[in-house]
Amino acid sequence: MLARKLSLGSRLLFVSGSSNMKMSLQLPAIVRLENAAKTTVYHWCEEVGRIVEEYGVKELQSVLPLLTDTLFELHAQSGWSLRNLTKANNPRDFDMVAHLLSPRGPVVHLCYKLLGDSTIKYEFPLSYIPAAIRHLLEEGVVPSFYVGKLQYHPHVRVPSSLVLNAFEYYIMNFLYYLVNPNLQKYATNSCGSDSVYFTILEDYLQYFLPCNGCDPEMIPVPSQMSYGSTGYATPPKSRYETSTRQMTPSLLKKSSLTPSSSGAGTSSLAAERTSHHDAWRTMMILQAINELWLSHVTSKENSNLQAGSPPRTQINVLQAVVFLPSLDHLRAVRVLVKHLHYFSNSVGPNIISGMDELKRTVWTYFQKKLYVFLRHTLEHWPLDASFRLFLETWLSYIQPWRYVSSTQKGNDGDKVVDWKWQNFVAENLLFYTLFLQKIILRFLRVELSSPKNSLMLYRISKVYSQRNLKEMISIVERSLSDSLSPFKSGISPHIAVNVRQYINDLENPSFNYVPLFGQETTLQIRTILACSARVKSNLRKSIQPEKLGKKRSILSWLSDWFTLSGSSDSDENGEDLKKALNHLEQSSSQLAALFEVEIPSEPEPDSVLQTTYGSPSIFRTPVRGWQNSTSEGSLLASPLSPQKRYDLTYRGNPDTQPIRSYEIAFLVRMFHQICSNINDKFGPELEQSYERNDFLGRVVRQLLTPPATYQEVIKKHGTPKVIQKRLGPRLCLRKLASQQVVGYTLGILVLSYTFGFAPEILCLLVVSCACAVIFVRASYETWRESGGRICIDVADTDTDHN
Numbered sequence: 153m154l155a156r157k158l159s160l161g162s163r164l165l166f167v168s169g170s171s172n173m174k175m176s177l178q179l180p181a182i183v184r185l186e187n188a189a190k191t192t193v194y195h196w197c198e199e200v201g202r203i204v205e206e207y208g209v210k211e212l213q214s215v216l217p218l219l220t221d222t223l224f225e226l227h228a229q230s231g232w233s234l235r236n237l238t239k240a241n242n243p244r245d246f247d248m249v250a251h252l253l254s255p256r257g258p259v260v261h262l263c264y265k266l267l268g269d270s271t272i273k274y275e276f277p278l279s280y281i282p283a284a285i286r287h288l289l290e291e292g293v294v295p296s297f298y299v300g301k302l303q304y305h306p307h308v309r310v311p312s313s314l315v316l317n318a319f320e321y322y323i324m325n326f327l328y329y330l331v332n333p334n335l336q337k338y339a340t341n342s343c344g345s346d347s348v349y350f351t352i353l354e355d356y357l358q359y360f361l362p363c364n365g366c367d368p369e370m371i372p373v374p375s376q377m378s379y380g381s382t383g384y385a386t387p388p389k390s391r392y393e394t395s396t397r398q399m400t401p402s403l404l405k406k407s408s409l410t411p412s413s414s415g416a417g418t419s420s421l422a423a424e425r426t427s428h429h430d431a432w433r434t435m436m437i438l439q440a441i442n443e444l445w446l447s448h449v450t451s452k453e454n455s456n457l458q459a460g461s462p463p464r465t466q467i468n469v470l471q472a473v474v475f476l477p478s479l480d481h482l483r484a485v486r487v488l489v490k491h492l493h494y495f496s497n498s499v500g501p502n503i504i505s506g507m508d509e510l511k512r513t514v515w516t517y518f519q520k521k522l523y524v525f526l527r528h529t530l531e532h533w534p535l536d537a538s539f540r541l542f543l544e545t546w547l548s549y550i551q552p553w554r555y556v557s558s559t560q561k562g563n564d565g566d567k568v569v570d571w572k573w574q575n576f577v578a579e580n581l582l583f584y585t586l587f588l589q590k591i592i593l594r595f596l597r598v599e600l601s602s603p604k605n606s607l608m609l610y611r612i613s614k615v616y617s618q619r620n621l622k623e624m625i626s627i628v629e630r631s632l633s634d635s636l637s638p639f640k641s642g643i644s645p646h647i648a649v650n651v652r653q654y655i656n657d658l659e660n661p662s663f664n665y666v667p668l669f670g671q672e673t674t675l676q677i678r679t680i681l682a683c684s685a686r687v688k689s690n691l692r693k694s695i696q697p698e699k700l701g702k703k704r705s706i707l708s709w710l711s712d713w714f715t716l717s718g719s720s721d722s723d724e725n726g727e728d729l730k731k732a733l734n735h736l737e738q739s740s741s742q743l744a745a746l747f748e749v750e751i752p753s754e755p756e757p758d759s760v761l762q763t764t765y766g767s768p769s770i771f772r773t774p775v776r777g778w779q780n781s782t783s784e785g786s787l788l789a790s791p792l793s794p795q796k797r798y799d800l801t802y803r804g805n806p807d808t809q810p811i812r813s814y815e816i817a818f819l820v821r822m823f824h825q826i827c828s829n830i831n832d833k834f835g836p837e838l839e840q841s842y843e844r845n846d847f848l849g850r851v852v853r854q855l856l857t858p859p860a861t862y863q864e865v866i867k868k869h870g871t872p873k874v875i876q877k878r879l880g881p882r883l884c885l886r887k888l889a890s891q892q893v894v895g896y897t898l899g900i901l902v903l904s905y906t907f908g909f910a911p912e913i914l915c916l917l918v919v920s921c922a923c924a925v926i927f928v929r930a931s932y933e934t935w936r937e938s939g940g941r942i943c944i945d946v947a948d949t950d951t952d953h954n
Contacts, residue, residue: 431506
């Protein structure tokens with residue numbers, strides 16, 4: 153009897169435990185996901201994986217929108233900051249998020265499960281796509297990616313949203329996260345390529361765009377495909393029935409996949425279904441990238457920015473085009489460019505599957521959008537060091553030979569470009585010529601003495617100095633001449649006929665091609681070489697000879713410290729100046745050899761600015777010569793010419809210079825008033841003491857500011873007059889108004905109060921230290937002038953007595 157009761161009790165306990173488990177499973181998936189969002193990132197990712205495994209398609213349908221909203225911060229800044237999460241700052245969460253979003257992770261698996269139900273669709277707002285594409289849709293121009301995906305509200309002729317399957321919806325949100333304008337203000341502290349977002353992006357590219365000859369794992373194809381299938385919704389009958397036209401060619405060419413024989417209908421359909429079966433995800437990702445990342449400026453707007461547009465149109469377009477990619481956006485485009493080179497270069501000799509066809513046509517699909525995107529970015533990017541990111545993106549595109557094999561990555565040191573890349577150079581001629589011409593003009597507007605700018609110029613010259621590249625460009629340029637046949641130019645007849653067509657496709661019909669190795673570009677190269685020569689001359693003057701290759705001795709260090717020569721700044725900038733000089737020397741020699749011009753001789757250093765950091769800007773560097781022809785004169789008279797730049801150096805009273813941002817305004821004014829009163833009252837005495845040659849004079853020279861001359865403009869009557877004025881030795885306490893000095897002073901006072909020192913003792917200690925420093929500096933100056941003798945002013949004293 154007792155055994156039966158125990159058995160019944162254990163049975164009831166098991167049933168109770170099973171019911172609790174069922175109750176936990178019966179909790180809606182959306183509720184579990186919301187509860188998990190209140191925990192840590194790690195536990196949230198774990199819960200997402202369990203939800204995907206435990207629930208069916210019906211329960212998971214509402215999970216995907218909440219996942220994308222949380223991951224990609226669509227409606228609030230409550231996500232996991234994928235652009236700030238790195239392996240270094242949080243390896244545990246980094247690995248968990250990377251696994252969650254990996255190509256074989258729970259989120260992508262969730263998308264595959266939802267694809268099993270063809271009725272499950274998600275709306276992607278059209279407000280998320282670039283404004284340029286929305287304008288095209290409003291005009292009835294439908295890019296191929298949007299065919300069959302547009303949804304129209306009743307009685308409304310403008311589409312309202314995109315209707316996507318689960319995988320398309322997730323990928324679109326993943327890509328939109330990078331260009332979401334609401335998140336751009338938070339992207340300034342992005343961790344760049346070290347973030348988990350870029351790690352996932354590279355995983356997606358490597359998985360869905362394989363370069364090793366293996367296709368991704370097959371999954372069921374959605375029953376309704378937008379690639380040549382019927383649409384999800386149709387617009388109301390209107391003028392769009394006749395005006396709607398399709399843009400952007402398809403990535404797949406049916407002619408290359410299906411036999412042309414009329415009796416091969418069954419095999420043709422099978423081949424097409426096979427191509428979609430193993431390539432539809434890749435096609436979708438490529439098209440989504442093209443629309444969300446590279447379509448912010450249309451080719452029409454880019455053409456309107458050319459010189460042939462009417463002035464009114466120019467103004468309207470310039471006011472409308474305000475897009476500028478973020479650093480992360482440009483960084484992602486560079487990752488895409490590099491991988492697409494690997495992807496297209498891995499194609500085999502035969503077309504076996506749809507993936508092979510994608511490898512052959514991918515650059516044809518991306519070329520125009522990438523050209524418009526990069527050209528717009530080049531013309532609007534600010535004149536700062538961040539331009540290097542654009543530069544590396546452009547250089548990556550024009551060097552496909554560097555990305556042949558992912559296991560053996562090439563570099564610029566390979567120096568030889570195989571002739572098999574001749575066709576690529578011909579198809580992308582404007583990338584090699586027009587972009588370089590515009591970048592050269594840009595370098596005429598920046599400070600070449602900056603180490604970062606000189607490095608960028610060196611990178612360009614090094615790339616274009618690779619063997620055979622100049623010959624390839626020259627051959628393609630010669631093929632544009634009607635008087636030269638393709639066979640004489642050395643290029644294949646097919647490419648020779650299409651070179652001009654390639655240019656017309658990328659530019660407007662009124663575009664005037666300027667040869668890269670013609671007279672106009674050569675003149676620009678001579679101008680930049682002349683500016684580089686002036687900069688190199690000033691850099692050599694700025695670098696002290698003893699610091700070029702020798703370590704500084706303790707005596708020289710003490711000498712610089714005692715004489716206030718700013719040695720710390722020189723030590724910090726010395727290596728940078730030497731790098732800048734080296735880069736300018738190499739880039740000058742490479743550019744001179746590339747364009748077959750002579751390197752100008754270096755002029756005398758600029759006496760006015762030789763003591764400043766680096767060298768004068770080329771804006772202040774007059775370039776003489778090369779003004780005989782009309783074209784040369786017009787170039788040097790343009791706003792980009794160094795002769796049109798003016799020296800904006802302050803030439804007024806140095807004691808009344810504008811207040812700097814690092815100074816405290818009221819202290820500057822107060823100290824100036826005090827010093828002015830003292831100088832006015834004791835000016836003659838101060839100057840007489842400053843001119844003394846004894847030890848007392850050297851002490852006074854440590855305290856007073858040296859004499860100076862400045863210019864004063866008088867504008868009373870007629871033409872303004874400039875007169876020279878002199879300031880004698882004077883007291884100037886402006887340095888004490890620096891925020892740094894005040895901060896140190898307050899810090900010392902706080903420390904003294906903390907350790908119980910009286911303020912009087914502290915002031916006495918500071919004054920004593922200052923007097924000791926002044927005495928040591930004056931003594932050192934006396935010792936140096938006396939040739940190392942220890943005696944102090946014996947000769948000077950005897951002379952004074954005599």
